[in-house]
Every structure is written in C-alpha cells, then in structure tokens.
Amino acid sequence: MTFRMKMLLPVICGLMLLAVSGCGSPVKPVDQIEVWHWMTDRHDVLEQLAKQYEQETGIKVKLELFAPSDAYTQKIIAAAQANVLPDIYGILDKKSIVAAFIKAGFVMDLTPAYQANNGAWEQSLFAKALETTRFAEGNASKVPPGFYGVPIDTSSIQMVYNKNLLKKAGIAKPPATFDEFILDIEALRRVGVTPFVSGFGEMWLLDCFASNYAFNIMGEQKVMQTLRGEVPYTDPDWIKVLTIFKTLRDKKAFIEGIVTKGNKYSEQDFALERAAFSFNGWWCVNVYKGMNPGLSYGVVPLPAMASPFPLKSWGGAGSWFVVNNTSRNKDKAVRFLQWLTAKEQQVFLSEKTLNLPANREAIRMIPPVLGDFAKAMDNMTHPTIWPVNEDPLVIEAFDKGLQAIIIGEKSPESVAQDVQAVKARQMAKAKK
Amino acid sequence: MNIFNSRYVLERVAKNTAVHIFLMAAAAACLLPLFWMIRSSLMSNATIFTDQALFPHEFNAGNYATAWVRGNFSVYFLNSVLYTVSVVAGIVMIASLAAFAFSRLRFPGRDVLFYMFVAAMMIPLPGSFVPLFVMMSKLHLTNSPLGYILCMINVGLPLSILLLKTFFDKMPQDLEDAARIDGCSRVQILWHVALPLARPAIAVIVMYNTLNVWNEFILANLLLNDKSLMPLQTGLMAFAGTHQVDYPVLMAGLTITAIPVVAVYVFMQKHIVKELWTGVLVG
Structure with a gap:
C-alpha cells in the first residue's frame, strides 16, 4: 500500500464514522416546544420572550428561523x-x-382553547385578526368549522401624511373626505409639492386602494354581488370607483412614474419628503424609522367619499401560528401561544x-x-375572509x-x- | 510609404483604443456592483438613500463589526468553510473515480448510467426538495452536517463527472498502455497519469463547486434546523426583514462573504491558466 493510500484510509474511516453518528434517531425533550418561523425582524425579540x-x-x-419566506x-x-x-x-x-x-391532520382545532373560561382568550384578541384563522360553517374547503390559528400581530393599511409638507401648503389638518383631499392636492401643487405616492407598480396595493373605495361607494353587499357575477363592472358605482x-x-396628485413604482421605492420617496401623502401598511413605521428617523408624519384613514357606506381598509391578521395536531407537546404549545398573545x-x-x-x-x-394604524381595526376587511373571491384574471x-x-x-x-x-x-x- | 505607415499606425491605434475602451467598459460593468457594495457598506441607514456621491461623505466602518456579531458570522463562517472543503473534496474524489470508470472501463450499462448522471443536471434543485427531504428524514440525516454535505456532493457530481470524463476521453491510449507496461494498476494509472493531466479540469471543478457551496443556503435551510449548523449565507438573512432591509449592514455582510470567494477565484484563475498550458504541452 502506498503512502497516499495509507493517508486516504483514515479519511474514508472518518467519513463512515460521521455517517454512523448521523444515523441516530433524534430524541425531542418533553419539556421543550419547537417553533419554526420566518420573521427575521422579530427573531431576537421572540428569543427574549422565549427565555422569559x-x-x-x-x-x-x-x-428556529428560516428565511426568506419562500x-x-x-x-x-x-x-x-x-x-x-415542529x-x-x-x-x-x-x-x-x-x-x-x-385535513391531513397537521393543524389543531383551537376553538375549545379559545372558548374556555367563557371565551377569555378569544375576547382578548381582535376579532378581525382571529377571523383570518377561522373556517366558517359550510366553508368551500369542507373543513370542520373552527379557529385553527393564533395571530401574534395584526395588519392595517392606511394613508400617511407628512406634517411639514402639509404645513408648507397651509393645510391645518389631514383630509377627512375625498373633497377635502382634492383641495389639499391643489394646495400642495401650488407650493410645488408632489401630493401622493404609493407603490402602484405592485398590483395588490392598487387593488387594495380601489377595493377600499368600492366598499365606501357601494357597500359590502354589492361588492360581493359583483364578485358572484350578479352585478356587472359596468355598473355606475364601479364607474365611480374607477x-x-x-x-x-x-x-x-400622483408622483411621476407611480404605475411602475414598487412599494420600497415609494417608501423611499415618502421618507425623503418627496411626497406629502402615501398609501402604505403598518410596516412603514419601521421602514421610515430606518430611512429617516426625524420624519414627522401622521396616520389617517383614506379620505372617504360622501356615501351611506363606511370606507373599509384591508387589514386584520398579520402573522399567525398554528399548533401541530400530531405533536405530543400540543397542549404546552397552546399554553405558550396564550402567554405570547397576553397583553404584557x-x-x-x-x-x-x-x-x-x-391583543x-x-x-x-x-x-x-x-396606535393610529390600529384605530380602524374594527373596520377592517380582507379578501381572505370574504365569502367569495374574484377570479385572478379579472x-x-x-x-x-x-x-x-x-x-x-x-x-x-x-x-x-x-x-x-x-x-x-x-x-x-366556470359554468362549463 | 510614410503615408501608408502613418495610416497603418493610425488604424492600429484606433483598433487598440476601441478594444481597450470596450474592455474597460466591460471591466467597469463587472467591478461597479462590487464597488457599490463596498461603498454602501461604509454608509449609515440615514445616508444610504440621501448621499448619492461616488465616495460617501461619512464613513461608517462599524457596519462590518455589526454584521459579524448580528449575523453570528463567527459560527456560520466556520460552518461554510467546513461544508465547502468537505463537499469539494468529496466531489473531486468521487467524480474523478466515476469519470475515469466511465471513460476507461468497459462494463454493462456504462452509457446508460452515464446519461442518467448527465440527465440529473436537468432537474432543478427546488423540484427535488420534497423527495430529498423525505429521504434524508427517513435516513435521520436531516439537521446533520453529513446529510447536507452528502446532498451538496450529489448536486455537484453530474457536471463534475461530465467535465472530467470529457478530459479523460481525450487522454491518449498510448499513455495508459505505457503506464501498464511499467506495471501500473488501474488505480495507479488514475493516480499517477490521469489525475495530474486533468489538473486544469479539476481546477475548474474546484472553483465552480466552491462558488456553488459557498453561496448556497436554500438546501441548508431545508435540511438543517439548528442555527449552529447553518452556513454563512443564512447569516445575511438576519439583515433582510419581511418589510425592511438594513442595507449598510447587509452590504457589509455581503462584502465579508464575498472575500473568500474572490480570493479562491483569483488563486484558481492563475492555476487554471498555468495548468491549461501545461496540459496542452503534455497532451
């Protein structure tokens, strides 16, 4: 045997030893709950809470953190x-x-836990946030009705405004109605300020903006009738939305190139005071803080049109967890989630x-x-909780x-x- | 005559200038992203979107320390080195044996087996995630460095075998015969004759697989659970939140992760050129 072959043998033996060590059956401690999540920005804080x-x-x-979300x-x-x-x-x-x-048995029905103690846990959380995790009676997926998830935060999409730019245009307070909004746009243009920016290059944000006004102009019932095909998009109310x-x-009103703007770029524009208003989600608080910590801004709902129907915003559940129904630690997992969603x-x-x-x-x-983002929480809606959804091509x-x-x-x-x-x-x- | 000379000189200068301008533009296009990454890594979150100057007005070198600590790079860096060295060594060892067998040995089903290896290159990695995970899980090789190393060796093998087989196919039969006359066994022919000649191909395989393993994180995310086992690229994810990105620290992290790869690239590039000429002369 040559010297080189003698050198190779220990390497091969070492690899085989490693292989054997890898083949042991993993044993999960009973007093340990395993959580897999994707929230890079919340990992450190969740770790602190886990220690507590x-x-x-x-x-x-x-x-255990696995990112990105894909x-x-x-x-x-x-x-x-x-x-x-896990x-x-x-x-x-x-x-x-x-x-x-x-249906595969990987998600625990949390309804009994929510309803225990006269529904104390359920009542402590926002109903709109819980709604996303619920399967209603007679749902299309034929899942037994109940709550299957625990929201750990909520979401809300509103209009933000730059206080300094509004002041520059002589606007004392943000608009409450669409007519006031138009007057503000004119005032801003007069002093050379771009009135509005949003990530309208991203279809979902544009869709959300239009959907809010559709609820405002024609009410929820008519919106749902449209989705079912009972009201055409050529209806005068839909023309009003458009x-x-x-x-x-x-x-x-719009910043130049708004239809090609991704939301990240629109956030940059608003943070750097290039526009007075923006339509954005709650996450922008974090984004603006990073880009321009001194930015002076406020949050209001979109200015509503004069109508008997309220303007509804997209929002509700943000991130939510489920409990593995096959886990032997599922009761402990539920208790941890109850603790995690408690006020403190x-x-x-x-x-x-x-x-x-x-909470x-x-x-x-x-x-x-x-808090301003959360104010409208009871007036939130989201396609995930609608009884019917529109065809993607439409x-x-x-x-x-x-x-x-x-x-x-x-x-x-x-x-x-x-x-x-x-x-x-x-x-x-679909009929075919 | 003078007119012809000066025209020739002019044409040559014009051609050279055009070629150099083109090459400089190509070099700038390659280097600009790297320069921009380093530039951005020295800025702060407040200035990265406002300071448009080529060289930042304020330098913030602390981003590198932040990236190292927040990204847990001390652990991930060692993991990545371990994975890269093990996978590349494994690929070179297995691919050279397999390629030599496919090229020089006669056995039933040889071509079918070879084309199966080559066909494996056509399967995109994400397409095999679920069956791979299920198989590794049944073998209790998830959340284990060995499981990840074996999978990454498997990922790199098809192309490496193809490259080496092509190289071995071109090796003159006379060289093998001469070695046999001198009393070499098949393994000795591989070790003493074929592999030294295949250094240029091995250099390419080492470089390609080093880049591949060093930059990989999707399979690591799938197969590994413990943070202590994750490779370097996973650390970068700490700076990219769901809705916001800490760009200066992310750029500092990217610079740190790029340094070893650039070093390997520069080192192996010289080696390839040198060995390519040697190979040509020997061949």
Whole structure:
C-alpha cells in the first residue's frame, strides 16, 4: 500500500464514522416546544420572550428561523410530507393550502382553547385578526368549522401624511373626505409639492386602494354581488370607483412614474419628503424609522367619499401560528401561544418590533403612530375572509385597467367594459 | 510609404483604443456592483438613500463589526468553510473515480448510467426538495452536517463527472498502455497519469463547486434546523426583514462573504491558466 493510500484510509474511516453518528434517531425533550418561523425582524425579540417563558414555566421554547419566506414555505411543505413538523409553525399560503394541512391532520382545532373560561382568550384578541384563522360553517374547503390559528400581530393599511409638507401648503389638518383631499392636492401643487405616492407598480396595493373605495361607494353587499357575477363592472358605482383614479390623475396628485413604482421605492420617496401623502401598511413605521428617523408624519384613514357606506381598509391578521395536531407537546404549545398573545408580551413585542399587537388591550400602550394604524381595526376587511373571491384574471384586468387610467391611456368606462368582458368569459368557463 | 505607415499606425491605434475602451467598459460593468457594495457598506441607514456621491461623505466602518456579531458570522463562517472543503473534496474524489470508470472501463450499462448522471443536471434543485427531504428524514440525516454535505456532493457530481470524463476521453491510449507496461494498476494509472493531466479540469471543478457551496443556503435551510449548523449565507438573512432591509449592514455582510470567494477565484484563475498550458504541452 502506498503512502497516499495509507493517508486516504483514515479519511474514508472518518467519513463512515460521521455517517454512523448521523444515523441516530433524534430524541425531542418533553419539556421543550419547537417553533419554526420566518420573521427575521422579530427573531431576537421572540428569543427574549422565549427565555422569559422558560424562566417562568421551566419549559424551553426552541425558536428556529428560516428565511426568506419562500424557503420557509418549502421547508414546511417538505416537513409535512416527512411528518416532522415542529410543535408550532406558520402556513404562509392560500387558505386552500391551510385547509389541506388541516385535513391531513397537521393543524389543531383551537376553538375549545379559545372558548374556555367563557371565551377569555378569544375576547382578548381582535376579532378581525382571529377571523383570518377561522373556517366558517359550510366553508368551500369542507373543513370542520373552527379557529385553527393564533395571530401574534395584526395588519392595517392606511394613508400617511407628512406634517411639514402639509404645513408648507397651509393645510391645518389631514383630509377627512375625498373633497377635502382634492383641495389639499391643489394646495400642495401650488407650493410645488408632489401630493401622493404609493407603490402602484405592485398590483395588490392598487387593488387594495380601489377595493377600499368600492366598499365606501357601494357597500359590502354589492361588492360581493359583483364578485358572484350578479352585478356587472359596468355598473355606475364601479364607474365611480374607477373615476377616483381619473380625478386624482387630472388633479396631478400622483408622483411621476407611480404605475411602475414598487412599494420600497415609494417608501423611499415618502421618507425623503418627496411626497406629502402615501398609501402604505403598518410596516412603514419601521421602514421610515430606518430611512429617516426625524420624519414627522401622521396616520389617517383614506379620505372617504360622501356615501351611506363606511370606507373599509384591508387589514386584520398579520402573522399567525398554528399548533401541530400530531405533536405530543400540543397542549404546552397552546399554553405558550396564550402567554405570547397576553397583553404584557404583546406590548413588549410591539414596542420592540414596531408591529401592531393582536391583543386588544395592548393597543392602548403602544407607540402613538402604531396606535393610529390600529384605530380602524374594527373596520377592517380582507379578501381572505370574504365569502367569495374574484377570479385572478379579472383582478389582473381590473388592476391593469387602473394603471391605464392613471397614465391616461383609457377612460373609466372603457376599463369597466374590458373588465366585464373578462369577467363574463371567466364565468362562462366556470359554468362549463 | 510614410503615408501608408502613418495610416497603418493610425488604424492600429484606433483598433487598440476601441478594444481597450470596450474592455474597460466591460471591466467597469463587472467591478461597479462590487464597488457599490463596498461603498454602501461604509454608509449609515440615514445616508444610504440621501448621499448619492461616488465616495460617501461619512464613513461608517462599524457596519462590518455589526454584521459579524448580528449575523453570528463567527459560527456560520466556520460552518461554510467546513461544508465547502468537505463537499469539494468529496466531489473531486468521487467524480474523478466515476469519470475515469466511465471513460476507461468497459462494463454493462456504462452509457446508460452515464446519461442518467448527465440527465440529473436537468432537474432543478427546488423540484427535488420534497423527495430529498423525505429521504434524508427517513435516513435521520436531516439537521446533520453529513446529510447536507452528502446532498451538496450529489448536486455537484453530474457536471463534475461530465467535465472530467470529457478530459479523460481525450487522454491518449498510448499513455495508459505505457503506464501498464511499467506495471501500473488501474488505480495507479488514475493516480499517477490521469489525475495530474486533468489538473486544469479539476481546477475548474474546484472553483465552480466552491462558488456553488459557498453561496448556497436554500438546501441548508431545508435540511438543517439548528442555527449552529447553518452556513454563512443564512447569516445575511438576519439583515433582510419581511418589510425592511438594513442595507449598510447587509452590504457589509455581503462584502465579508464575498472575500473568500474572490480570493479562491483569483488563486484558481492563475492555476487554471498555468495548468491549461501545461496540459496542452503534455497532451
């Protein structure tokens, strides 16, 4: 045997030893809860809370972070197939996928836990946040009705305004109605300030803006009737919704290139005081703090149109966890989530990460800007909780139509006809 | 005559200038992102969006320390070194044995087996995630460095085998015959004759797989759970939140992670050029 071969042998033996060491069956301690999450910005704070929980109860909470969220989703799907899901995890996917996890027995029905002690846990959380985790009686996925998740924070999308720029234009307070908004836009233009920026290059944000006004102009019932195909998009109320974008365009409200702007760039514009108003989600508090800590801004709902119906904003549950129904630690996991969503922990989470708490009482003790985002919580809505959802091709036609109106390529009437044509085609396909 | 000379000189200068301008533009296009990364890593969150100057007005070198500590780089760096060295060594060892067998040995099903290896290159990695995870889970090789190393060796093998086989195919039969006459066994022919000649191909394999393993994190995220086992790229995720990114610290982290790869690239590039010429002369 040559010297080189003699050198190779220990390497091969070492590799084999490593292989053997890897083949041991992993043993999970009983007094340990394993949580898999994707929230990079909340990991350190969750670690602190986990340590506190261990000190209080003796139960160790092992937090494992997998990011970005796409990689996390793949990990969860693979772990479900191999039946090695952790005690607590999140499903970052459509409700139909959540339903598939429930049907496969990987998600615990938390309804009894929520309703224990006269529903104390349920009542401590925002109903709109809980709604996202609920499957109602007779749901399309045929999942037994109940609550299947625990929201650890909430979401809200509102209008933010720059106090200094409004002052420069002589505007004393932010607009409450759409007419006031138009007057403010004119005042801002007179002093050379760009009135409005938003990430309208991202279809979902544009869709959200339009949806808020659709609820305001025609009410929830008529919006749902449209989604069911009972009311056409050429209805005068839908023309009114589309005309909002034409009016804003005619008044030169939008920043240049708004239909190609991603939300990150619109956040940059607002943070650097290049526009007076922006339509953005609660996360912007964190973003603006990073980009321009001295930015003076406030939060208001979108200025409503004169109508008997309230303007509803997209929001509700933010991040939410589920408990693994196959876990032998599932009761301990539920107790940990109850502790995590209690007022004290929610205030701590909110203060440290600048996210909106899921606990109702915590809302009074968080930073004022966040509190303003949370004010409208009872008036929130979201496509995930609607009884019926629009066909993706119709949504695409609608959002592209909005962009066409903003750049002056099409009129509201022609966009309405285009969208209705797609809707009719998709409905005919569905009937077949 | 003078006119012809001066025209020739002019043409040559014009051609050289055009070529140099093109090469300088290409070099600038390659180097500008690296320069911008280093520039941004020295800025603060407050200035990164406002200071548009080529060289920042205020330097904030503390981002590197922040990235190292917050990204837990001391642990991840060692992990990445371990994974890269093990995977590259494993690939070179297995690929050279396999490629030599496919090229020089006659056995039933040789071509079918080889084309199966080559076909494996066509399967995108994310497409095999679920079956891979299930298999590794059944073998109790998830959350284990060995499991990750084996998977990464598997990822790098097809192309490496293809490269080496192509190289071994071109090796003259006379060299092998001469070695046999001198009393070499097949393993000795591989070790003493084929592998020294294949150094340029091995250099390419080492470089390609080093880059591949060093920059990988999706498979690591899938197979590993413990933070203490994660590679360097995972540390970078700490700076990219769901809705916001700490750009200066992220850029500092990216610079740290890029340094070893650039070093390997520079080192191996010289080696390849040198060995390529040697290989040509020997061949």
